[in-house]
Amino acid sequence: MSDVREVTDATWEADVLKSELPVLVDFWAPWCGPCRMVGPIVEELSQEYKEKVTFFKMNTDENANVPTQHGIRSIPSLLIFKGGELKGTVVGFRPKSDIKKRLEEALA
Amino acid sequence: MVDTFDIAIVGGGGAGLTAALYAARGMRSTIVFEGNVTGGQIATTDLVENYPGFPEGINGFDLGQNILRQAEKFGARVEYALVDSLTRLNTGSFELVADGNMYRARSVIVTAGADYNKLGVPGEAEFVGKGVSYCATCDAAFFGGQDVIVVGGGDAALDEALFTTRYVKSVTIVHRRDTLRASGILQDRAKANPAISFLLDTTVERIEGDGGVERVVLKNVRTGELSERKTAAVFIFIGQTPNSHLLKGMVELDAGGHAMVDLSMKTCVPGLFVAGDLRTQAARQLISAAGDGATAAISAEHYLQALG
Numbered sequence: 001m002s003d004v005r006e007v008t009d010a011t012w013e014a015d016v017l018k019s020e021l022p023v024l025v026d027f028w029a030p031w032c033g034p035c036r037m038v039g040p041i042v043e044e045l046s047q048e049y050k051e052k053v054t055f056f057k058m059n060t061d062e063n064a065n066v067p068t069q070h071g072i073r074s075i076p077s078l079l080i081f082k083g084g085e086l087k088g089t090v091v092g093f094r095p096k097s098d099i100k101k102r103l104e105e106a107l108a
Numbered sequence: 109m110v111d112t113f114d115i116a117i118v119g120g121g122g123a124g125l126t127a128a129l130y131a132a133r134g135m136r137s138t139i140v141f142e143g144n145v146t147g148g149q150i151a152t153t154d155l156v157e158n159y160p161g162f163p164e165g166i167n168g169f170d171l172g173q174n175i176l177r178q179a180e181k182f183g184a185r186v187e188y189a190l191v192d193s194l195t196r197l198n199t200g201s202f203e204l205v206a207d208g209n210m211y212r213a214r215s216v217i218v219t220a221g222a223d224y225n226k227l228g229v230p231g232e233a234e235f236v237g238k239g240v241s242y243c244a245t246c247d248a249a250f251f252g253g254q255d256v257i258v259v260g261g262g263d264a265a266l267d268e269a270l271f272t273t274r275y276v277k278s279v280t281i282v283h284r285r286d287t288l289r290a291s292g293i294l295q296d297r298a299k300a301n302p303a304i305s306f307l308l309d310t311t312v313e314r315i316e317g318d319g320g321v322e323r324v325v326l327k328n329v330r331t332g333e334l335s336e337r338k339t340a341a342v343f344i345f346i347g348q349t350p351n352s353h354l355l356k357g358m359v360e361l362d363a364g365g366h367a368m369v370d371l372s373m374k375t376c377v378p379g380l381f382v383a384g385d386l387r388t389q390a391a392r393q394l395i396s397a398a399g400d401g402a403t404a405a406i407s408a409e410h411y412l413q414a415l416g
């Protein structure tokens with residue numbers, strides 16, 4: 001079973017902003033090639049950071065509000081939140097080691 | 109213990125992945141280093157219409173991933189890391205450092221391709237991912253119903269402008285010369301498209317906005333006149349620069365910074381090959397890059413055989 005759940009405009013506040021654990025959200029769309037490379041990395045991280053970070057993905061074709069609020073104009077984009085606040089962003093495909101570094105920085 | 113490979117390949121684009129496919133299928137231990145997306149430049153292209161074998165065309169990302177799978181099937185290993193240095197040791201083999209890790213290889217094929225050029229104007233770096241984009245296929249969908257500009261006059265600019273019209277209200281192609289460099293068929297398609305207009309003899313001086321791109325300041329290069337134009341995005345396709353820094357001081361480069369090789373992709377350094385867009389006089393097409401990759405892998409095989 002995957003530990004990366006879907007988040008939507010409707011569930012954003014409860015799932016992401018009010019989360020007790022830090023949250024990483026993967027913004028993606030089915031037509032985006034590089035997103036398909038980020039997906040598996042996020043899956044792997046969700047295993048490595050089990051019980052430390054909650055992982056979500058948001059389909060930007062199906063949700064307009066949150067991507068607009070956060071000014072997302074390029075995907076893949078990863079946003080990292082802690083206590084409801086944005087702590088880090090990764091825009092575009094980056095190797096796993098880079099994403100992990102950014103996540104560690106955001107958690108620190 | 110440092111891992112030693114028969115063949116190390118720097119860059120996982122069409123040239124590198126094809127070289128890996130040949131090398132691995134030839135039972136050589138093979139590693140490919142890719143610092144970004146496997147597939148390289150083609151990975152961001154929506155439809156590749158001129159790669160033989162796909163009469164309906166094929167999505168560039170899918171094509172790249174197919175070549176990747178084919179290479180992995182024969183045992184090629186792919187490491188997602190940027191190679192920071194390449195040195196030839198006294199023993200004749202090579203040492204590579206990628207992401208702080210050291211690797212050794214008896215032969216090396218460099219297929220690092222080329223990176224897109226930046227405009228180098230104020231606002232460009234600041235708004236990357238916020239309206240400044242080098243990949244319309246990736247980002248055009250975020251500007252639905254809006255007006256955008258595409259900078260450049262070559263094949264890539266027109267191709268991406270045409271793609272962008274699927275989403276946006278209008279595309280203005282801004283080009284610094286009075287004629288386009290793109291091929292006839294693309295020019296015809298772009299000129300026939302009612303959503304596309306052209307601003308020739310024009311350069312972008314600044315990109316401005318509050319939190320994201322809102323407008324550009326343009327300059328007419330004939331009159332020097334400045335003007336402001338509203339735009340939600342600036343897509344930039346103004347050519348590329350070869351990624352030859354790893355080769356500097358080792359391999360002779362041509363005036364454009366491409367590596368000098370012979371027809372078997374050999375450089376002047378024994379055991380070191382260069383293939384694809386990075387080599388001199390490349391056709392800069394995926395099929396020729398893939399062909400070069402195959403040639404380089406076969407040359408590397410001959411080199412390794414001669415070493416014994």
Ligand SMILES: Cc1cc2nc3c(=O)[nH]c(=O)nc-3n(C[C@H](O)[C@H](O)[C@H](O)COP(=O)(O)OP(=O)(O)OC[C@H]3O[C@@H](n4cnc5c(N)ncnc54)[C@H](O)[C@@H]3O)c2cc1C
Pocket residue numbers: 118119120121122123124141142143144145146147148149150152153155156157158159189190191192219220221222223264267268351354383384385386391392393394395397
């Ligand atoms: C928008 C666009 C549309 C195109 N459309 C077509 C088309 O329709 N048909 C066609 O035939 N061709 C097309 N091309 C051209 C084609 O994409 C290129 O000719 C081809 O990709 C060249 O392949 P390559 O492997 O030599 O280099 P690249 O594709 O540039 O691949 C090089 C790879 O090396 C990696 N790299 C670089 N330095 C390092 C390092 N130090 N360590 C690790 N990795 C590194 C890069 O990240 C990259 O993935 C298009 C190009 C663009 C930009």
